[in-house]
Amino acid sequence: MKPHGYNLDATFAALADPTRRAILARLADGEATVNQLAEPFDMSQPAISKHLKVLERAGLISRGREAQRRPRKLEPGPLTEATDWIERYRRIWEANYQRLDALLKTMKATQKKTIDALINEGKPRPKKRKRP
Amino acid sequence: MTKPELKVTTPSDREAVITRVVDAPRGMVFDAHTKPALVQRWLLGPPGWTMPVCEIDLRVGGKYRYEWRTEDGQSMGMGGTFKEIVRPSRIVATQLFDQDWTGGETIVSTDIVEKNGKSTITTTVRYSSREARDAALQTGMTSGMEMGYELLEALLQEPANG
Numbered sequence A: 001m002k003p004h005g006y007n008l009d010a011t012f013a014a015l016a017d018p019t020r021r022a023i024l025a026r027l028a029d030g031e032a033t034v035n036q037l038a039e040p041f042d043m044s045q046p047a048i049s050k051h052l053k054v055l056e057r058a059g060l061i062s063r064g065r066e067a068q069r070r071p072r073k074l075e076p077g078p079l080t081e082a083t084d085w086i087e088r089y090r091r092i093w094e095a096n097y098q099r100l101d102a103l104l105k106t107m108k109a110t111q112k113k114t115i116d117a118l119i120n121e122g123k124p125r126p127k128k129r130k131r132p
Numbered sequence B: 001m002t003k004p005e006l007k008v009t010t011p012s013d014r015e016a017v018i019t020r021v022v023d024a025p026r027g028m029v030f031d032a033h034t035k036p037a038l039v040q041r042w043l044l045g046p047p048g049w050t051m052p053v054c055e056i057d058l059r060v061g062g063k064y065r066y067e068w069r070t071e072d073g074q075s076m077g078m079g080g081t082f083k084e085i086v087r088p089s090r091i092v093a094t095q096l097f098d099q100d101w102t103g104g105e106t107i108v109s110t111d112i113v114e115k116n117g118k119s120t121i122t123t124t125v126r127y128s129s130r131e132a133r134d135a136a137l138q139t140g141m142t143s144g145m146e147m148g149y150e151l152l153e154a155l156l157q158e159p160a161n162g
Helices: A008-015 A018-027 A034-038 A045-057 A076-109 A112-119 B026-034 B130-139 B148-157
Strands: A061-063 A072-074 B007-009 B015-022 B049-056 B063-070 B075-086 B090-097 B106-115 B118-126
Touching: A008 A018, A008 A045, A008 A076, A018 A034, A018 A045, A018 A061, A018 A072, A034 A045, A045 A061, A045 A072, A076 B015, A076 B026, B026 B090, B026 B106, B026 B118, B075 B106
Parallel strands: none
Antiparallel strands: A061 A072, B007 B015, B015 B118, B049 B063, B063 B075, B075 B090, B090 B106, B106 B118
């Protein structure tokens, strides 16, 4: 089930690392070379290159044409798809919890007797308890 | 009251954790998760779905079965066995969708903690493997389906130097 052909597994796996997210956030401001990307991190250039490879394989970034600098830039496609996907399912959960909110509100506003009636809807009514 | 926020975290390779605060004592929240007539009122998923089947045998070793349907005939089902029940604070059960989009059975723990009359519901979904969790992420129709949200939110909010 791949909606538009991007591999969401690869996208999420690539996003599951703070350094890679920081690299993407930096590239959101504009393209940058490997050296520029390595600068803010206490990391060797090979270590950064490794992260860039993961991002590249996930289709999240691409290399510029300029042969010398080879600046990396953000590719918005997979990210947009991941966002859409997450939003869709987040909405489902949020819808469930909003219905739960409403139900709990009703339960709080209702006498215990009425809640029991709600729970036992369709079942034979239990005998009334005698008051002490 | 500030708007309650759904939080999703991935504390390990095999887990997804979803947290939400509701404005009610935990006894009520526990009932809303375990009494069929109440569960059927909220655990419905996307618009247009209803839950005609909701059977819960609430005891350790007891089974539960949920089925959802749409008017145009789509259906979806899942079920499992209760492993731990501590009223009103904890429910642990196995879970398997009929279509098995989760790469085998998952174990779902629901913990309810009450503070100042509000309850925090923490749902932990434990997959059989990392691959299973990631597969669930891709197909999506599971409790783990939003785990990427936190990652993305972090990406969108984090300053460039992380």
